[in-house]
Amino acid sequence: MADELNKEIHGIIRDSRRVLVTTHVRPDGDAIGSLLGIGLALRQMGKVVQMVSEDGVPASYRHLPGSRDVIQHPKGEVDLAIVLDCSDLGRAGKSLNGYGVPDLNIDHHVTNLNFAKMNLVDVKAVATTEILADRMTAWGLTLTHDVAAGLLTGLITDTLGFRTSNMTPKALRLAADLMEVGAELSELYLRSLVLHSFEAMRFWGAGLSRLEREGSIVWTTLSLADRQLAGYPGRDDADLINALSAINDAAVSVVFVEQPNGDVKVSWRAQPAVDVSAIALRFGGGGHPSASGAEIKGTLDEVCERVLQETRKTIAEEVRA
Numbered sequence: 001m002a003d004e005l006n007k008e009i010h011g012i013i014r015d016s017r018r019v020l021v022t023t024h025v026r027p028d029g030d031a032i033g034s035l036l037g038i039g040l041a042l043r044q045m046g047k048v049v050q051m052v053s054e055d056g057v058p059a060s061y062r063h064l065p066g067s068r069d070v071i072q073h074p075k076g077e078v079d080l081a082i083v084l085d086c087s088d089l090g091r092a093g094k095s096l097n098g099y100g101v102p103d104l105n106i107d108h109h110v111t112n113l114n115f116a117k118m119n120l121v122d123v124k125a126v127a128t129t130e131i132l133a134d135r136m137t138a139w140g141l142t143l144t145h146d147v148a149a150g151l152l153t154g155l156i157t158d159t160l161g162f163r164t165s166n167m168t169p170k171a172l173r174l175a176a177d178l179m180e181v182g183a184e185l186s187e188l189y190l191r192s193l194v195l196h197s198f199e200a201m202r203f204w205g206a207g208l209s210r211l212e213r214e215g216s217i218v219w220t221t222l223s224l225a226d227r228q229l230a231g232y233p234g235r236d237d238a239d240l241i242n243a244l245s246a247i248n249d250a251a252v253s254v255v256f257v258e259q260p261n262g263d264v265k266v267s268w269r270a271q272p273a274v275d276v277s278a279i280a281l282r283f284g285g286g287g288h289p290s291a292s293g294a295e296i297k298g299t300l301d302e303v304c305e306r307v308l309q310e311t312r313k314t315i316a317e318e319v320r321a
């Protein structure tokens with residue numbers, strides 16, 4: 001079945017000329033790495049490619065080859081639309097610009113809704129870039145140095161430096177393959193996981209100053225005023241959630257980030273015993289058992305209360321089970 005799907009994807013790529021490639025809003029390293037990886041490979045193949053990210057490219061990934069070519073709004077007609085690392089079509093925002101049902105959905109989230117005409121969803125993959133690194137040559141695409149840099153960045157970031165519980169020997173072997181093509185592991189690791197801006201650290205400070213704990217749950221909030229005071233340009237939590245997940249006896253960590261549209265972005269991280277993707281689904285979000293997110297309408301206080309109530313309930317149910 002995998003061979004047959006590869007042949008179908010090879011066919012639609014071969015027969016297309018103008019390709020739109022996009023990913024989810026507030027993109028992370030896997031989203032940007034996937035976007036640049038396949039986008040640059042398609043260009044090398046001779047395709048006219050638009051790499052679209054509604055929120056642009058976060059500062060942590062602007063060193064990657066091709067990042068300056070990413071646009072926020074698509075232009076003109078396309079023959080093929082590919083959506084990457086999105087569990088549902090809503091996560092792509094307005095980047096498809098009324099294209100309709102996308103042609104190809106490539107993702108690794110267990111909550112994926114199979115929303116495209118053709119769906120390649122591998123929930124065993126540690127990142128969407130793993131799927132691409134494993135299959136792109138079968139689609140007639142070439143893994144160059146620039147392509148490999150994006151793909152390896154996705155592997156690094158979605159596994160927090162190859163240390164998440166879903167890591168596999170296959171993912172490590174693919175990382176080695178990408179290094180052999182020329183991707184520099186140490187530099188990509190440093191830029192994507194270790195280095196943070198001064199403004200991001202100030203933003204972290206606001207969240208850490210109001211960190212709360214109840215049993216095995218830890219959480220904090222970040223307001224629009226916090227973001228303005230810190231001078232942080234993004235709409236995310238500047239990866240604060242990954243820092244909270246390092247608290248050694250916390251089963252679940254949650255960060256609530258106020259958005260300018262009246263919503264609150266919620267990020268969960270969990271130890272293997274708790275499935276936070278089930279919580280995210282209840283709020284219209286999705287993700288993985290150990291790392292999920294949702295965007296919920298309401299004030300910070302309202303959303304915080306509702307989410308914590310569901311999180312407590314889930315932990316209690318899984319403990320009883």
